[in-house]
Amino acid sequence: MAEQELIMKLQEAIEHAKTSTFYHNHLLQKRIEKLEDFKEIPFLTKNDLRNHSPFGLLAAAKEEIVQYHESSGTTGNPISIWFSEGDLNRIVNRTNETAVLFSRYDTMIVRFPYAMSIIAHTMHETGKSNKTCIIPADSRTSITPMSRVIELLIKCETTILACMSLHAIMLAEVAVSQGLDPKVSFPNLRAICTAGEPITSFRRNLIEELWGVPVFDNYGMTETGTIMVDCEYHHLHPAHEDFYIEVLNEDLTTSTKPGEIGNLVITTLNKPATPMIRYLTGDTVRVSEDLCRCGKSIYEIHGRKELQWRVKNRQFDIWDLEEIISPLSSRKFWAARARDHVLYIVIERESTTDKVACEYLDFLQDQYGVEIKIYYIQKGALYDRQEPLSFGMKGKPNYMLTELELDYILNSLD
Incomplete structure (x- = not known):
């Protein structure tokens, strides 16, 4: 949109936000005449959300609220997010932009957690809006362990599987353990929709290799619902009509250049019940130097800032790690x-024949300038297969080894 139109929408978003108790003080008499003025507004942080939940950021009358969600609380007290009916409709409209193209002829298994998080409800309602048949197979209940999801895929002639990317890999393994071939045994499956964690191009390729169907990603968060969805060329594009997006360098002042990884800052433009003005999401993102074949900018979500590994002066994120392991024969389940x-x-x-060539480790050291050691460990060391409910039931995936876990693994290799 044109700059003057954007400035007007940003000012409208600020005025709307000031109807909440938090923003009434946080924004004071802020007005913007140009985009540089907007950058003087202080960031909204997760601590702000935690400290002012449940009602501090509510910018709508209680009778307008139809749904409430909370973050998982894994990194602190949970944050409260309220949604009006209009908010939910806009989230569904944004999710409908994904190139998976839900239809009345589809049956979709929704394998996200329904309790408190929003993505399961988003996928559920988006499917319903297209008259898609929904199978609500919550990922955190003993009623639908992964073995039952495999059963549902077959007997219900499921056409779409919606789940976290790691769960798609786990479900493929469960299918194989039952003597099935994921690329053959589910002839009706036509697509997998992922969300809930960043999906790298390397993991996308792995999932498509395992299942033989395309993967369509959805990026969002409890605080906003869907922000970006995949186009037909499997690249994420934001809904710019609903969000103003900043990608900032580590100084949190200057914008990144195309191709650089920066901090994602979100401002909601559609006057939601819980407005976000310059929300410092904690996620990192890279905007590609090249345009997508559909003509839009390509966004790559590189994950949480705390999910990074620093070695000397080199920072590694989940994209780097999955690029490193992508040429290896085993690359499904890892930690670092x-x-x-x-x-x-x-x-x-x-496989018992798995090994990492010394030449490849030398190549990695030359490539990244630091020493990288890769070890294969027995299946089940990271994700327990003995108890069916424990495999894939831990909530958010954890790719960070603790000091004790690394010590145990290294000692067991001696």
Whole structure:
């Protein structure tokens, strides 16, 4: 949109936000005449959201609210987010932009957690809006362990599977353990919709290789609902009509250049019940130097800032790690830790013949300028298969090894 139109929408967003108790003080008499004025507004942080939940950021009358969600609380007290009916309709409209193209002829298994998080409800309602048949297979209940999801995929002739990317890999393994071939045994499956964690191009390729169907990603958060969805060329594009997006360098002042990774800052433009003005999301993002074939800018979500590994002066994120392991024969389940100027990566072994060539480790050291050690460990060391409910039931995936876990693994290799 044109700059003057954007400035007007930003000012409208500020005036709307000031009807909440938090923003009434946070924004005071802020007015913007140009985009540089907007950059003087202080960031909204997760601590702000935590400290002023549940009602501090509510900018709508209680009778307008139809849904409430909370963050998981894994990194602190949960944050409260309220939604009006209009908010939810806009989220569904944004999700409908994904190139998966839900229809009345589809049956979709929704394998996200329904309790408190929003993505399961988003996918559920988006499917319903297209008359898609929904199978609500919550990922955090004993009623639908992964083995039952496999059963539902077959007997219900499911056409779309909606789940976290790691769960798609886990479900493929469960299918194989039952004597099935994910690329053959589910002839009706036509697509997998992922959300809930960043999906790298390397993991996308792995999932498509395992299942033989395309993957469509959805990026969002409890605080906003869907922000970006995949186009037909499998690239994420934001809904610029609903969000003003900043990608900032570590100084949190200057914008990144195309191709650089920066901090994602979100401002809501559609006057939601819980407005976000310059929300410092804690996620990192890269805007590609190249345009997508559809003509839009390509966004790559590189994940949480706390999910990074620093070795000397080199920072690694989940994209770097999955690029490193992508040429290996086993690359499904891994975790890592940086210690003593070394990046340690451990991968669950898929075959007894798995090994990492010394030449490849030398190549990695030349490529990244730091020592990288890769170890194969027995299957089940990272994700327990003995108890069916424990495999894939831990909530958010954890790719960070603790010091004790790394010590245990290294000692067991001796």
